[in-house]
Amino acid sequence: MPVHAAATLPAPRTALSPATLETPMPAADEVLVRVSAVAINPVDWVIQGTGRVTYRWLRTPAVLGSDVAGEVVAVGADVTRFHVGQRVFGLATGTDRGRDPLREGAFQDYTTLLERLTAPTPENLSDEEAAVFPLGLSTAACALFQPQHLGLRMPGDPASAAENGVVVIWGGSTSVGMNAIQLARAAGYDVVTTASGKNAETVRSLGAGDVVDHRSPSAVDDLVAAVAGRSVVGAVALGAGSTDACLEVLSRTGGKRLAMASTPISLDSLVGSRRLFPAMLPVFARIGLGTVRSNLRARRLGIRAGFVWGSSLRDDAMGPRLWGEVVPRMLAEGALRPAPAPLVVGEGLGALQDALDRQRAGVSAQKVVVRL
Ligand SMILES: NC(=O)c1ccc[n+]([C@@H]2O[C@H](COP(=O)([O-])OP(=O)(O)OC[C@H]3O[C@@H](n4cnc5c(N)ncnc54)[C@H](OP(=O)(O)O)[C@@H]3O)[C@@H](O)[C@H]2O)c1
Incomplete structure (x- = not known):
């Protein structure tokens, strides 16, 4: 062997x-x-x-x-x-x-x-x-295209202009975010997103229309202003604090779908702690409570919110389409960098x-x- x-x-x-x-x-x-x-x-x-x-x-x-x-x-x-x-x-x-x-x-x-x-x-x-x-692209595709998340049409699917709209991506300068911007644009949607100032031009070059600094205290207001009354087809939440921020944007713009990819707080402190127990107790308590609170808020607002698993496309019809058709075509056309x-x-x-x-x-x- x-x-x-x-x-x-x-x-x-x-x-x-x-x-x-x-x-x-x-x-x-x-x-x-x-x-x-x-x-x-x-x-x-x-x-x-x-x-x-x-x-x-x-x-x-x-x-x-x-x-x-x-x-x-x-x-x-x-x-x-x-x-x-x-x-x-x-x-x-x-x-x-x-x-x-x-x-x-x-x-x-x-x-x-x-x-x-x-x-x-x-x-x-x-x-x-x-x-x-691979994982950034797959997670972005799960968030945007799986029916249990935003359920958007995929690049190459036919659409009338009336079916277009805006995708809000909190965390556009993350790996998942940069792929999500490109996939959403290729599918015909407008994108409003967040990035720090130094990355704003990069995410714009990938197809984002408006870019807001996620560290700004007015980030949520700025995103709502950027939507400018257009129809919001959903939001993708990436990074600490992104779920609450997206829920706020959706509640003020009429969007009804949220795909969450990040835990409410980073697990970084836990990974760095000398012992997992008891350090994990307050961290998981905060994650658990934060998740319950966000889910309740989403339900109250009539927003369908779910946690994305970036490799779940392995077992659905979207994965083979993404990897077998969409990605090769977008790369050949220069629509995916x-x-x-x-x-x-x-x-x-x-x-x-x-x-x-x-x-x-x-x-x-x-x-x-x-x-x-
Ligand atoms: N559920 C899943 O299957 C799955 C799969 C992959 C990733 N994820 C999660 O998705 C998130 C992104 O992962 P990644 O690999 O794409 O990350 P990454 O590339 O490591 O993210 C780095 C970027 O995060 C941005 N950022 C930092 N804090 C932020 C905040 N509070 N809000 C928005 N953006 C912030 C920074 O932007 P600036 O430098 O511009 O400030 C930085 O460029 C992570 O939480 C990760 O754990 C989940």
């Missing part, structure tokens, strides 16, 4: 550590990829630092990581869209419930990707650029722990990437 190198999480709340794993054969609906670049998401250090408190099902050792770019080295029996030698990028879902956290994690030299969550990398994109897409820009912080599996720490320290319109 061939083997390869991986960076595993040996046990909850431990540092990533080198390991040798058996290189799997791809299942019928998978491709085996030699990984050449991975990107880091907040969820990677959240899982590392909170373990089974947040990811109850996750057994260790596990291979973390969602964002993969590389080259196909083997294809499963039913795979039709890819061939050996092709450059691809895709969403690794190994840490999800029911998946295999060793075979399907990103942070290793070889991983398996589901054909339906993989796209060819165009010639004009480097692997480092392609690696910024890799954003945030990759910030390559190191090379090799040994650079991954520092990369996770770098992401956790905070980024501004940058995607932390490691070259393997």
